Amino acid sequence: MKRLYEAEAYTPDWPDSHWRRTLPLPAPAPTLKGQATAEVAVIGAGYAGLSAAHELATRFGADVAVLEAVQPGWGASGRNGGFCCLGGSKLSDRAIIRRVGEAGARAFLAFQRAAIEDVAAFLDSHGIDARQGPEGETYLAHSPAAYRELAAAAAADPSSRLIPLEGLAEAGLAGPVFHGALQVAQGFALHPLAYVEGLARVAVAAGVRIHGNSPVLHLAPEGGGWRLDTPEGSLHAKRVLVATNGYSSEDLPRWLAGRSLPAMSSIMVTRPISAEERAAQGFTSALMAADTRTALHYFRHLPDGRFLFGMRGGTSAAPAAIATTQARVRSHFDAMFPAWNGVETESRWSGFVCLTGSLAPFVGRVPGAEGLFAALGWHGSGVAPASRGGRLAAQLIAGAAPEIPALMAAPPRRFPLPAFRRTALAAGYLAADLRDGALSPAGRR
Template sequence: MYDPLVDSDIGVAMPYPASYWATTEVVNRHATPYNKLSTDIDTDVVVIGGGYTGLSCAYQLASHFSREVTLLEANQIGWGCSGRNAGFVLRGTGRLGLAQLSEKFGLDIAKGFHQEYSAALALVGQMIDSGNIDCQRQQTGYLKVAHKAALVESLRQQATYLQQQFGYQAEFLPAQALTERYMQNSQAYGALRFDDCYGVNPLALALGYARMATETGAKLYSATPVLSWQRSRSGGFVLQTPEATVRCKQLVLATNGYTPNRFYPALNKACLPVLSSIIVTSPLTEQQLAHSGLWHNQLVMDTRALKYYYRKLPDNRILFGGRSAVYGKDAEQPVYPRRLLQALTNCFPMLEGVCTDYHWSGWVAVSIDDLPRVCQAEPDLFYAAGYCGSGLSFSTQAGKRLAQLCMGQALPALPLYQGPLKPFPLPALRRVGQQAYYQWGRFSDRFL
């Protein structure tokens, strides 16, 4: 499997991974082939990367600012994380909650984060509605589940804190209420429920964004990797693709966890690509649904250091995900889907014997301080990255903010928008640190 910490070549026109999403009727019905770029062009802005960030940026630039914008994608639209994720439209990004943000930056800044997260959720909903995107949007609800009894009180305190300091009506669910309303999970002792998050088909959403971008005048090209780029002596940038040269005034890097090795060293050294792996089961029977309590469409994530996340899909399959291999070359090893299936049945013993019909993996980009950045890294060069695996809603907002940066507009005074990502110390040892964290996480989740 392609590994952005190792490989400089991301491939050309690679097919989608063998994911559940790529087989769905809604994706097959709306998939639009995009041509590769085969002639030299000049354009105002080039966006590299055909995921949520790049597509949102291209759409905003074309529709709201009437810019001539060209998006270049090496493989297929939504081939990277945008077409591989679990489809969790969540409130937030990075790995820091509002209490942690308040402690680090102060309550007023934390309230600014809260407002920005609300705007991100609203933007995704607006895009779905205005673009009439058929992405299998499910009913709202997200459960943060305590996997140990000792963590229940912390969730209760989080609910009170969110209600009192932010006016956000998060609901605390003790174990009995969680069991009666949502699940018969043997490793669930209580939960915090968020009422405005929901599930979607993430690849269908990306394809919908692409259609909206093209309808407003953006030019999208697939099978068009950028082999090299440099600044032009006359200003702007010159990019080389396999069959064409592209000249532009501004350049946006929307590659996040799929930034090839050495493509832009300042960004490469500031992100740790981490594999997340997903299985999708065979459809559950009515008896299995009844015994597990998983009739609902709530998104679920637990409180483990190495988190598990899951949801019921429209055809009654269970999507279940978690951390995977450290190196891309190991991603397809059968041990990883077996571990995920075992974790699922540990939580829901009544599902013993259910089969895994799909397994795939994808890269998320982790930053050193657990927060992403949207920035102008150099004159006329912009990027957004470091969502830490929680980027579906915020990456859409990040695309909008990138477009505003390209137009010289000021962004909210939040740390997200006040400079580039910080590089990792000793970046060559990032995966050594990752392996150590995984060992600690397994110990912590079991014994602490």
Template sequence: MYAPTLYDRTRPIGSFWETTVEPGGWSALESHGALSSGENRPCDVAIIGGGITGLTAALHLARAGIEVCVLEAGTPAWGASGRNGGFCCVGATWLSQSALVKQFGMAEVGRFFQQQREGVALVQQLANEEGFEIDRQGEGELEVAHRADRWRSLETGYEFFTKIAGYPCQLWSPQELAERAYHSPEAHGGLHVGVGFGLNPLKYSRGLAIALTQRGGILYAHSPVQHWEQDGNLHRLHTPKGTLRARRVIIATNGYTPDDLHPAVSGSLLPAISNIITTRPLTAAELAAQGWKTEIPVYDTRRLLFYFRLLKDGRFLFGSRGGTWGDDSEADRYRQWMTRRLGEMFPAWREVEISHYWSGLLCGSRPLVPQIGQLPDDPTVFYALAYHGNGVATATWSGRAIAHLLTEKLTPSDLATPFRQPLRRFPLPHLRPWYVRGMFGLYGLQDRL
């Protein structure tokens, strides 16, 4: 859908997260390269995609003694899993809260958000059980009114999260926001939702990968699926060097799903670009100049929202919507725009050096909710996709859910109805880039009104 540079696995990502892990991959993963030339390996379950969804699903299957192999086109967590902003939180839909309730009913929407809350807890649980560090920061998540007239949306969110989702929440006046978190010309009160935290997404994802290999799972990096065929009751997944034969397959490729991977996913997903910059580490005096005193992850009330958080070493992470083409010249323009907007929102940091800038693809679906299930015409193929920019916790929960569906520990009815919407192609799928451009244009207009 976008410029080829966004899909080039040999191109440096340039994220700050890469500086926090061992260069070139961790030693426990070094022996897990591509399939050998001419190799024709059998396994029980093949998972396409080595991000949070695929790794979590594989880990739970390996724990259950099932022979599982993961095929990753790049290195583990090369996509959104290892380059997102590290917001372990809820959301996972582009439907408004009122639209969710209208379409699915209060009870199912409540279940939807309770299961996402389980996903937040599961992230920490897996890190504890498998013994790896995720650099957890802050408690909960903070939504900030970017204009005074957006206070009402915070009140609406408070009513929704307390009454329907059952979350602990607090409304913070502009003065309370300044006292507890920060001050800014674009901060006019906040809604603190007591579910979620910040983390290092690459440490988390790589931790899952190492745990998988230690549990006996097989991880093949640099192994994109180039051709998929069925031979009786077996799936043959052909990579550049070798072939994997599996009785069951899980699709866990999210925003980097090739349209030609399988007819069921062709044209059914809507990737969108998101960008992140980080500053150099800020001094205590610089933080005080902006009144910054929190590690809680923050986002604002815009439709095309900004999201930001203070990292462990004092850097400030600042994320936003990306472009709609994905080429280098557009990326350069967005870096300049984001640097300018950072200075406008946080004037005390207007001249602070930007240390890193990177981009990645998040993923939406036609029904605007995550999608977990089995193909109706082939129950040996499972999928878990489309987290709408909130994938750390939801992908973790979805990975476990799809593993439990495969092993029949769960039935589809155990999943909240929003998770169970079938895959649906977009009309005229080749026009999806223009759908994104139209969506961004509309949302930008709504943000200015």
């Protein structure tokens, strides 16, 4: 396997996350041993891979085997912030329109909204207890210019609510670095690990075989299909879906080399914050929230009173670098919520989101490789898009004609000078910090 970061990023231990702490460990998915066959092999037991496997088994009656390097949900699907929300691309609305036109932009927005509805319906229909908050999301402007952009977005969405600086306190969104907010009706918070492990249980009940501790070491065409070699076994399948996102190997398949870039996201969760402490800060809204910085912060109250705070940044998984990034996360939390400076951090962890060279997700056939498909590149907002994207990939694999938005149907480009992607990412973070400005009290920038 050929990966971009230090080995510490891929150790099979579970991260010490709030999510893992609050759920019992399920029985491990069995390791693939010996020779096996399947109609479809799926690499990666996250939202996209498991959704695709479930769709293939239930809608098309396919024999599906999922190969997972560790266990279902070990990667980003089980360690994210739990935002089932709009997103999936790092392109601005204007850039999306330039690339695929206004009709294409509308199709991508419709995909995002349908993706949220898909997750909600799946949780409800299968009795998965993962919901954690009311519907809707808040975007908080980090500057007056950002607030003006939110106001323009509000004008195009009659269901949204624009909140000026002077109205933040009344809305329970007080903070020294916010300049106004936009609240949208779409999305809801969830327990991400409860969702992905519930998804795995439902898939297994539908006949899907999930093999844990079975990383794919080699992928090659063979006998009119594909051979997937793992440390203790080998699987032959007619068709293969690669759904590994930020934990992809550069040579599985080789076509993927240089087209994706894992980017680190780090999260901390506090001890329970009392009602009095919440009131002292003035940030009491139950909606999930994020600011408008390029290297954004995302945060929300959890049902048990704890507070989750995460941010992008960090370009190394070495222990010393992780410690530095975690300290930076805490310093940003203290700057944004000063009344909670004395509130202890209970857990902290990190993981990879996945950027593509096109800054858009991809669901489609791998060019030049018959029977090979990919669904990846969710750009840090994958709970909903990856789930629906996986189901669309399943339909494509089964020979149906799913409506995949044009933005997602084009294979991702390679990054310029791919060997220097991490260096470019570090430079990008520095430029973003300079462009966004340092954290400072509202009105004093």
